[in-house]
Amino acid sequence: MSMAASQKRSFGAFLWDYLTTVDHKKIAHLYLFGGGFFFLLGGLEAMIIRIQLIKPENDLVSAGFYNELFTMHGTTMIFLAAMPLLLGLMNAVVPLQIGARDVAFPFLNSLGFWLFLFGGIMLNMSWLFGGAPDAGWTSYVPISTTSPGHGVDFYVMGLQIAGAGTLIGGINFLATIINMRAPGMTFMRMPLFSWTTFITSVLILFAFPALTIGLFLLMFDRMFGTAFFDVSLGGNAIIWQHLFWIFGHPEVYILILPVFGIFSDVFSTFSKKRLFGYTAMVFATILIAFLGFMVWAHHMFTVGLGPVANSLFAIATMAIAVPTGIKIFNWLATMWGGSISINSTMLWALGFIPTFTIGGMTGVMVASVVADYQYHDTYFVVAHFHYVIVGGTVFGIMAGLHHWWPKMFGRILNEAMGKLTFWTFFIGFHLTFFIQHFLGLMGMPRRYWVFLENQGLDLGNQISTVGAFFMAFGVIVFLINIVHTAVKGEKAEADPWDGRSLEWTIASPPPHYNFKQTPLVRGLDPLWIEKTEGKGKMTPAEPLGDIHMPNSSFLPFMISLGLFIAGFGFIYQVDHNWAYSLLFGGMAITLVCMMIRSLKDDHGHHIPKEDLEGEAK
Amino acid sequence: MKGWMGKIRAVFLLSLTALVLSACGKENLTALDPKGYGAEKSFDLIIISTVVMLFVLAVVLLVYTIVLIRYRRKKQHPDFVPKQVEGNKTLETVWTVIPIILLLIIAVPTVTATFDLADTSGSNDKLNIQVTGNQYWWHFNYEGKEIQTSQDMYIPVGEKVYLNMKSSDVIHSFWVPTITGKMDVNPENENTMYIEADEEGVYWGKCAEFCGPSHSLMDFKVIAVSQEEFDQWVEDMQNVNPDAEPESTVAQEGKSLFQENNCMGCHAVGSSPVQVGPNLTDFGNRTKLAGVEELNKENLVKWIMDPESMKPGNKMTGNYPEVSKGEAGKIAEYLLQLKPSDVTPESAKD
Numbered sequence: 001m002s003m004a005a006s007q008k009r010s011f012g013a014f015l016w017d018y019l020t021t022v023d024h025k026k027i028a029h030l031y032l033f034g035g036g037f038f039f040l041l042g043g044l045e046a047m048i049i050r051i052q053l054i055k056p057e058n059d060l061v062s063a064g065f066y067n068e069l070f071t072m073h074g075t076t077m078i079f080l081a082a083m084p085l086l087l088g089l090m091n092a093v094v095p096l097q098i099g100a101r102d103v104a105f106p107f108l109n110s111l112g113f114w115l116f117l118f119g120g121i122m123l124n125m126s127w128l129f130g131g132a133p134d135a136g137w138t139s140y141v142p143i144s145t146t147s148p149g150h151g152v153d154f155y156v157m158g159l160q161i162a163g164a165g166t167l168i169g170g171i172n173f174l175a176t177i178i179n180m181r182a183p184g185m186t187f188m189r190m191p192l193f194s195w196t197t198f199i200t201s202v203l204i205l206f207a208f209p210a211l212t213i214g215l216f217l218l219m220f221d222r223m224f225g226t227a228f229f230d231v232s233l234g235g236n237a238i239i240w241q242h243l244f245w246i247f248g249h250p251e252v253y254i255l256i257l258p259v260f261g262i263f264s265d266v267f268s269t270f271s272k273k274r275l276f277g278y279t280a281m282v283f284a285t286i287l288i289a290f291l292g293f294m295v296w297a298h299h300m301f302t303v304g305l306g307p308v309a310n311s312l313f314a315i316a317t318m319a320i321a322v323p324t325g326i327k328i329f330n331w332l333a334t335m336w337g338g339s340i341s342i343n344s345t346m347l348w349a350l351g352f353i354p355t356f357t358i359g360g361m362t363g364v365m366v367a368s369v370v371a372d373y374q375y376h377d378t379y380f381v382v383a384h385f386h387y388v389i390v391g392g393t394v395f396g397i398m399a400g401l402h403h404w405w406p407k408m409f410g411r412i413l414n415e416a417m418g419k420l421t422f423w424t425f426f427i428g429f430h431l432t433f434f435i436q437h438f439l440g441l442m443g444m445p446r447r448y449w450v451f452l453e454n455q456g457l458d459l460g461n462q463i464s465t466v467g468a469f470f471m472a473f474g475v476i477v478f479l480i481n482i483v484h485t486a487v488k489g490e491k492a493e494a495d496p497w498d499g500r501s502l503e504w505t506i507a508s509p510p511p512h513y514n515f516k517q518t519p520l521v522r523g524l525d526p527l528w529i530e531k532t533e534g535k536g537k538m539t540p541a542e543p544l545g546d547i548h549m550p551n552s553s554f555l556p557f558m559i560s561l562g563l564f565i566a567g568f569g570f571i572y573q574v575d576h577n578w579a580y581s582l583l584f585g586g587m588a589i590t591l592v593c594m595m596i597r598s599l600k601d602d603h604g605h606h607i608p609k610e611d612l613e614g615e616a617k
Numbered sequence: 618m619k620g621w622m623g624k625i626r627a628v629f630l631l632s633l634t635a636l637v638l639s640a641c642g643k644e645n646l647t648a649l650d651p652k653g654y655g656a657e658k659s660f661d662l663i664i665i666s667t668v669v670m671l672f673v674l675a676v677v678l679l680v681y682t683i684v685l686i687r688y689r690r691k692k693q694h695p696d697f698v699p700k701q702v703e704g705n706k707t708l709e710t711v712w713t714v715i716p717i718i719l720l721l722i723i724a725v726p727t728v729t730a731t732f733d734l735a736d737t738s739g740s741n742d743k744l745n746i747q748v749t750g751n752q753y754w755w756h757f758n759y760e761g762k763e764i765q766t767s768q769d770m771y772i773p774v775g776e777k778v779y780l781n782m783k784s785s786d787v788i789h790s791f792w793v794p795t796i797t798g799k800m801d802v803n804p805e806n807e808n809t810m811y812i813e814a815d816e817e818g819v820y821w822g823k824c825a826e827f828c829g830p831s832h833s834l835m836d837f838k839v840i841a842v843s844q845e846e847f848d849q850w851v852e853d854m855q856n857v858n859p860d861a862e863p864e865s866t867v868a869q870e871g872k873s874l875f876q877e878n879n880c881m882g883c884h885a886v887g888s889s890p891v892q893v894g895p896n897l898t899d900f901g902n903r904t905k906l907a908g909v910e911e912l913n914k915e916n917l918v919k920w921i922m923d924p925e926s927m928k929p930g931n932k933m934t935g936n937y938p939e940v941s942k943g944e945a946g947k948i949a950e951y952l953l954q955l956k957p958s959d960v961t962p963e964s965a966k967d
Contacts, residue, residue, distance in 0.1 A: 063830035063929040136827050142804060143787040143828060231805040237788070238803065271688070277704035302790060302801045302825075304808035307735035311728045318720045322713060325673070329712040330704075332680045338699045341690040350685070357677050361670035368723055370730040371662035373655065373798020374648040377790060377825040441649050441663075442642030443794045445825040448833035452909060455821075456643035532698075 020552035022106035023512050024091045027113050028408065031088030032401075034117050038080035041124070043475060045073040050432070050468040053461050056453040066449040067134040068151065072124075074137030075155065078251070079162055080120040082393050086258045087112075087169050089400045090197045092408045094173065096503035097194045099182025099521065101514045104175035106550040107597070112169035114560035119162025122567050126154035136447060138248070141229035141240045145221050150571050156219045157567035161560070163208055163215070170204030173197055182502070183541040184521035188282070191501040191525075192268075192275060195282055196261030199289045200254050206293065207250035214243035223574050238303060245296035253292040255389060257285060259396020260327060263349050266399050267331050269497055270346040271338030274525060277330040284323035284330075291320045301372045310369045317367035324360055328353065344418025345497075348399035351426045352391060359387030362437065377447075380440030386433045398422075398478075405485070406492030410509045414489065417481035421474045428470025435460045500525035505538045513547045516612050547607040555593045562589030645795050646821040653796030653820075654777075654813040658730045666723045673719065734798075737809045740779040746770065748782040750789030750802035750824070753831040753928060754895045754908065763888045764854045767895035769903055769962065770822075771840045773847035777811045785892075790826035793839050799825045814841035817965045819904060830930035836908040838962070846960045853958035857898055859887030863954050871951025878938050880948075886955065894933060901956040917949040918942065 009017075018026060049069050052060045061069065095103055103109050126132040133155035135144035144152045177198045181190070190198075218240070220226040227233035229240055268275045275281060297305060297313040331353065342350065362384040366372050375381055398421075406412045439460045444451055451457045495504040502519060503510075505527050517540035523529050530538055569583025641649050651660040690697075747758040748770075757770045760781075772778045782791055784804045792799035793812065800810045814820065824835035842850065863869050875881070883894035906912040907920060907928055920927055922945050925934040940948070 063833075067827075067830060140788060140827070146787065237805050271699065272690075273699045274701040274703065276702060277709050280704065280709050302799050304801055304803065304806065307732045310735075311731050314727055314731070315724055318724055321720060322716050325716045326709070326713055328677060329680075330709075332677070332684060333702075333705070333708065335684045335688060336680070337702065338684075338688050339690040339693055339697055340685070340688050353681055354674075354678060357674055361674055364670055364720070364723065365663070365666040368662045368666050368727040370655075370659050370727060370734060370798065371666060373734075373800070374659045374663065374794060376799055377827075438642075441647065441794075443646040443648065443821065443823065445792070445823055445833075447827040449830070450833050452836075454643070455646055528701075 017552075019557055020110075020554045022102075022110045022550050022552055022556075024095050024103050024106065024109060025408070025510065025512070027109050028088045028090075028092035030113050030117075031084045031091060032408075034113070034120065035081050035084030035088055038076050038120055039082075039085065040475070042073050042076035042081050043472065045069045045076065047468060047472055049073060050465040052449070053451065054465040055462070056455075056458055057450045059450075061449075063449045064131075064134060067136075067447075068127075068132035070447055071134050071136050071139075071151075071155075072127075072132045075123065075133070075159070076120075077389075078137060078255070079159060079166075080116075080123070082255050082389065082397070083166060084116055084120075085397045086200075086255070086393070087116075087166070089262070089397065089404065090173060090193075090258065093400075093404055093503055094194050094197050095176065095180070096407070096506065096510065096514060097191045097501050098177060098180060098185050099502050099515060099519050100176065100180035101518075101547065102180075102550065103172050104179055105172045107553060107556065108168050108172050110553065111556035111559060112165040112172065114556045115165030115168065115563070116162045117165075118560040118564040119158045119160070119165060121158075122161055122564055123154055123158030126151050126158075129154070138244055139218070139240075140244075141218070141221075141237045142231070144218065145229050152218075153222055153571040153574075156215050156222065157570055160212065160215045160219070161563050161567060163211055164563075165560075166204055167208045167212075170201040170208070173201040174205065177201070182515075182518050182521055185502075185526075188279070189521060189524045189526070191261075192264035192278075192281060192285075193258070193261035196257045196259075196264075196285055199285050200257045203250045203254050203257070203289055203292065207247045207254065210243050211247035211251075214240060214247065217243075219570070223570060241300055241303065242296070245299045246293075249296040249299065250289075250292045252385075252389070253289060255393045256396075257289065259352075259393050259400070260285065262396045262400040262403070263331065263352060264334075265501065266345055266349045266403055267334045268525075269403075269499055270343070270349075271335045271340050272498065273334055273338040274528075275330070276333035276336075277326075278524060280326055281330055284326045287323040288320055291316060291323075295320065298367055298372075301369050302376045314367050314369045318364055321360060321364050328357060328360075343402075344413065344415055344422055345399050345402040347419060347422040348395045348402065351422065352395040352399070355387060355391030355395065355426075355429070359384060359391050362387060375440060377445055378440030379436040379444045379446055382446045383433045383436035383440065386429075386436075390429055390433070398425075403497070404503070406496050406508050407503055408509060409486070410492055411485050411489035412492050412496060413485050414481050417477055417484065421478040421481065423474075424470050424477065425474030428467045428472075428474060431467025431470060432464050433467070435463050439464070495527070500528040502526055502538070513549055513607055513612075516547075517544055518542050544609055544612060546609050547612065548604055549607060550604045551602055553597075553602070555597050558593045559590050559597075562586045562591075562593065565589065643821075645818050648794035648798075651795060652815045652818065653793070654815075655734055655797030655810075656793075656795055657815075658734060659798045662723075662727060662730060665726060669719050669722055673716070734810070737779060737811060739777065740809065740811070743777055743779055743811075744772070745779045745781060746772075748780045748791060748802065749892065750782070750784040750786075750791070750828075751892075751932075752786050752829050753824070753835040753931060755791075755822075755835070755837040756892050756896065758890075758892075759851070762851060762855065764851065765885060765888050765890065765892065765896045766854070766898060767892075768905070768908060769838045769840055769899070771842060771847060771850050771960070772812070772814060773844045774814050774817050774841040776844070777813045779809060779811045782808045782810070787828050788826045789824045789828050789835070791822065792825040793820050793822040795820050796839060796841075801826055812839070814839070817841050817843060819962045819965050831928045834907070834909045834928050836905065838904045840904075840962050840965050842960060842965045846964050850958050850960035853960065854898065855888075857887050857957045859885075859889070859898075863951055865950065865954070867947055868951045868954050871947035871949070874940070874944050874948050875951055878940065878948075880937065883933075883936070897952060897955060899955060899957055900952045901954055902958065902961045904962045912953075914946070914949050914953060917952065918945045921945040921948055 131149050131151045133151040217228040227235045229235045295317045298317045366375050492508040519538035520541035566586025569579045572579035651657045745760040749756040756767050782802045784802045789802040790799045797812045820839040822837040885891040885896050910916045
């Protein structure tokens, strides 16, 4: 419907619509597009890394360029691909799942997206302006504070801007889930994806400030001559690692918890069974999030913190395996006795279970301090975190995309291509990363530009590179699938999967006000309840009336643009005075736009009842 | 159908065996064939945790397989609607309690080993070596012995040797997989660890914390020799006369060039504490040139002419006067004859 409508309008109008939209569904499209673009970029960087490592002492890329590649691969995949893609799915689905017409702060929602996008562009601008950051995605000091050129400055400013966007997004989801649930949608009736989005938002709220502080200190050390991290001037270099991982460990749960929610919904839907142990699943999520804040130093076992700290953090880390195990077994129990149908969505979920279990296994293994003295900073750890982040997050995003594609775009992704993508990606993934566990133990540290001849590392690296090509092939098939589906994909009904939650009660794609009448929720899996015990559709909780919707705004784009310009000012004021004009000019744009937002009354608009009746079927 | 399955199984088994065989890696580099105290502790924990975790994986995969075989919609009656089960207290308790027990099996030896390896209280009456990490080379100062050396660390076999480690620039990490797990080498504090090799041998060491463009080329060696050989080496190293004239005239000219170009500003020969660049006292006995290249005249000349091409980002490039190829050859001749001791890496190989 919206597709056809958009084709009739001019491209300019279409673009303006997206630049100014505050509709969570369109913001979801933007997040998916932006995150998808950066995913391809990060993937390209990964391919160059793997090709460089296809044989010993390869000289395809220089050492400096290789360092830029792995730094940007990690930073891009975590901050600019995985998180935005998840935020895209959250935006597309969560308001629908809880029966809301939009998020609590639509303006902020849009601002969050544009900050992310401009932050991401800022980071990648470094490629064009003299070299990308080259100190690793962890940007440990002093290698980052002493890195020549402006690469690390782009890292600092890009992540600071993008991070502000994420923080805003997290706060927005907290407010939305607390305040905007439909009548009867109590917390303990929320679908798991909404629950994990809620918990993830709490993690974002508490974890990102640590990164913000760390980045500010780094920014001042690099751009304004302070010495927070400079040991020779009385600073402390280890404190960066603490700040980074106090953010960084919750960050990996920010990446994994939402997909736990996606898989919970998917297993339940495609087994036609209520989620087994719903309460345990919710509390396991909360427990993982809570423990996630007290295990950061397991990234620092080799720093020399001493046996007491190392032991405590090891035990805390192992404890996380318990709630995670509960989840795995609850998913299996959900399928047990169910009616399982396997389509491409379910394939990703089924592929996730063994893959993620291996990732969890190696997670416990790296938590064992003395064993970690061997694993740490080797390909074993590279294998471990790819098993959880690709096997968990990426598989989850793929499952979520296949599952909700019809809801988001009104068309069903092609099954045959979906399966081909899954199998090539799945096989390629294990080819690439399984062998890396052994490479690490055989003496290959991570972030190595070359490995030497005659060290028994040749075959493993070759296999790994071949696997990477399989993964790339899978991704290309998925892109073709997207184009094919957009052009002549099968039109989706409101409820193509025999769904259980509220998003399947409205049209695919939904009208921009989502629910003509807010539904009344009578329990967990509200649609399923109505299908089995009711009249097959939701009972409205309110009479048909005017719907109040927010107005579009160009201000979020401009606020973000201002910070983007100011970012260049901050970076270049170190060596050029003209950069101050960018700095103050950019900040002025941002502040003026914020003032306009604050001073100008904007009460939104109403969709009259008569129009809604006209649309009724 | 059956033959086809059999073939797949055979290929699978074969590749698995190949994997296990190659999994051990190269001798004296791999962590999977430990020959030192720390590495053995790590290896034990690797095995314990792997076994426990493989058990968990097996249980998960068993349930997973049963589920996928038994509960497929295509095998069921089209009208079948599964029972909507809320949960099961007993089952959920079981899969909470059993993992806790399994984790304890890993946690207890982990904590014990952690305290064991961190116990450096016995360092006073043992050999102490000050280790300095530099971009991109390692310096070893034998405390109380007036011996300075770089890149190759000689230790007596079967003895605990205490390493007091600090970095002169960015963070590095000291890792000799076959002897010991790694420990970071920080710029702001001294980290102490001990190592003990069970067998004589030349063990590969690698920098494991990302430290710049030549991070992957920052290899070093730990050379474990018998106590007698070690004592001999110590004596030889202490008796080095840095001013001794080389035998051949070419090497003598090389020595003069070495002095004229002020190479000693950075590189000490003998026990002088200068350590801007690697100490060259036993250069002729080194296992490798610059940590990774074969030690021969051709490579050394190449290094002296253009170190950047061999170790990108190194601190030598551009910090010394230009030398001609002939001069470099003479300097190389001088450096390669610096063999103060008969105890060499070869001694560790018998």
